[in-house]
Amino acid sequence: xxSTTSKYGRGLFPSYFKFIGLAVIVLSFVAAFFIRPHVTADxxxxxxxxxxxxxxxxxxxxxxxxxxxxxxMSVHLRFxxxxxxxxxxxxxxxxxPVAGYFIDDTDLDISGQQLVMxxxxxxxxxxxxxxxxxx
Amino acid sequence: MKNTxxxxxxxxxxxxxxxxDKIGVSRQTINSVETQKYIPxxxxxxxxxxxxxxxxxxxxxxxxxx
Numbered sequence: 352x353x354s355t356t357s358k359y360g361r362g363l364f365p366s367y368f369k370f371i372g373l374a375v376i377v378l379s380f381v382a383a384f385f386i387r388p389h390v391t392a393d394x395x396x397x398x399x400x401x402x403x404x405x406x407x408x409x410x411x412x413x414x415x416x417x418x419x420x421x422x423x424m425s426v427h428l429r430f431x432x433x434x435x436x437x438x439x440x441x442x443x444x445x446x447x448p449v450a451g452y453f454i455d456d457t458d459l460d461i462s463g464q465q466l467v468m469x470x471x472x473x474x475x476x477x478x479x480x481x482x483x484x485x486x
Numbered sequence: 487m488k489n490t491x492x493x494x495x496x497x498x499x500x501x502x503x504x505x506x507d508k509i510g511v512s513r514q515t516i517n518s519v520e521t522q523k524y525i526p527x528x529x530x531x532x533x534x535x536x537x538x539x540x541x542x543x544x545x546x547x548x549x550x551x552x
Contacts, residue, residue, distance in 0.1 A: 422530075450493060
């Protein structure tokens with residue numbers, strides 16, 4: 352009988368990309384640590400943006416990687432996790448400024464980077480938990 | 487939806503992994519179908535039935551709440 356793995360994994364990166372994603376995140380932290388003393392005050396926002404963007408790329412690689420056996424249930428769990436992380440993103444947008452107001456945080460806005468990173472982290476967390484609970 | 491996948495598997499003395507390999511899904515998927523956590527698609531139900539040389543109706547049965 353023909354395997355359904357290739358059909359369901361279409362459009363996703365091969366499973367070894369998980370390690371590439373992890374390596375990208377670790378390298379971005381290491382690079383940030385070593386570059387920090389050499390960065391001037393003017394360059395700080397740019398350095399911060401680049402670091403966060405690289406972390407987002409790493410998280411995206413992990414999130415967009417197929418499982419070893421990608422079948423219809425993994426697609427189902429993936430969609431469920433995406434829906435949950437989307438809802439979490441909306442809640443985060445709504446409640447972050449409220450929480451910031453109560454803890455006297457002057458910056459009540461959230462950036463696109465913050466939102467995307469939170470949603471990606473939440474997606475990876477939810478998908479992993481869901482897959483493990485189906486063992 | 488009830489199913490007798492576990493019973494059929496026991497009759498044929500095959501493991502979840504062997505059945506999963508036969509139909510090209512993960513062992514977790516077979517486990518979720520057996521424990522009724524996941525309702526398979528028509529294609530997967532047909533594949534499971536085919537693996538046991540039987541029909542879908544013989545393995546899967548609707549319950550009152552379905």
